[in-house]
Amino acid sequence: MLLASSMNTLAASLEGHLFDDVLRMAEQDIRLNGLGIRKVLFIKGYIAGIYLPQKANSYSRIANMPGPKRLQIKMLRSATATDFIDAMVAGIRQNSDAGELDAIAAQVEQLKRAMLLSHAVAAGDLIQFDYLPGEGTVLRINGVTRSPALAGADFYNAILKIFIGPYPVDNGLKQGLLGESNAL
Numbered sequence: 001m002l003l004a005s006s007m008n009t010l011a012a013s014l015e016g017h018l019f020d021d022v023l024r025m026a027e028q029d030i031r032l033n034g035l036g037i038r039k040v041l042f043i044k045g046y047i048a049g050i051y052l053p054q055k056a057n058s059y060s061r062i063a064n065m066p067g068p069k070r071l072q073i074k075m076l077r078s079a080t081a082t083d084f085i086d087a088m089v090a091g092i093r094q095n096s097d098a099g100e101l102d103a104i105a106a107q108v109e110q111l112k113r114a115m116l117l118s119h120a121v122a123a124g125d126l127i128q129f130d131y132l133p134g135e136g137t138v139l140r141i142n143g144v145t146r147s148p149a150l151a152g153a154d155f156y157n158a159i160l161k162i163f164i165g166p167y168p169v170d171n172g173l174k175q176g177l178l179g180e181s182n183a184l
Contacts, residue, residue, distance in 0.1 A: 012049070014176075017074050019049045025068040026132050028053060033062075036176020037076075038169065047074045048163060050177045057178045059164045063157040066133065071159065073127040078120060085115040091162030091169050100158065107137070107155040114139055114147035131156040 012019045014035045022029050030051040038045040053067035062069070089108060093101065101108075118141055121127065128140040136149035137156045161168075168174040 014047050017047050019047075019072065019074075023051050023070065025051075025070060025130060028068055030068055030070060031055065034177045034179035036163075036170070036173035038173050040170075044076045045079075046076050048072065048173060048177060050160075050164070055179060057180065059161065059166075062160060062164065063153075068133060069131040069156065069160075071129040071163065073129075075121050075123055075125040075127065078122045080120050081116050081118045084121050085112050087169070088115075088159070088162060092158045094167045095161035095165035096158055100154065104152065104155045104158050107150040107152060108158075110147060110150050111137075111139065118146065129156070129159055 012021060012032055012035055014037060019032055019035055021032050024030075030053055033050045033052045033055055035047060035049045037047050049072045050062070051070040051072065052062060052065060053069075054065065056062045056065060089112065092104075092108065096104075121141065126142055128138075130138045130140065131153070132138065132149065133153075136151040137147075137159065138145060138149050139147040163169060164174050164177050
């Protein structure tokens with residue numbers, strides 16, 4: 001990974017894909033906490049970054065951190081919307097207990113419906129899961145809002161667990177997102 005400067009804005013790069021160092025959300029600056037890549041054997045699926053009000057190196061610190069947050073995914077391979085959302089739901093289930101799943105069941109169904117309207121995600125697509133305090137989680141694909149705000153910090157935290165929870169989809173990706181590798 002390298003850092004590049006352009007017009008006083010730093011950007012982090014992984015696999016040739018740039019992620020801004022700082023974003024503005026909900027009238028607050030949020031910073032790139034870390035970047036990682038999802039791999040299965042030699043196949044690279046996507047690059048992800050987490051933006052936070054301040055740096056953090058654990059799921060619990062991130063989950064309890066006030067303020068806006070963004071999980072940003074840059075697709076390196078195409079996938080059907082069904083495959084993408086099935087993988088997300090499986091990750092939520094793997095990292096959540098029955099009570100947590102019951103509490104977010106409605107939001108999971110809303111996310112599934114919103115994602116399925118997309119039919120597919122293509123290589124190069126940018127998927128963003130934004131958490132806005134007081135509003136909830138908003139899904140954007142290539143800058144287009146695909147869902148109304150899905151209420152609850154618990155729902156956003158369930159999404160984060162897929163990537164940085166106790167049973168992450170990829171340990172190397174988790175380390176990168178938590179800033180433990182690919183030092184920014």
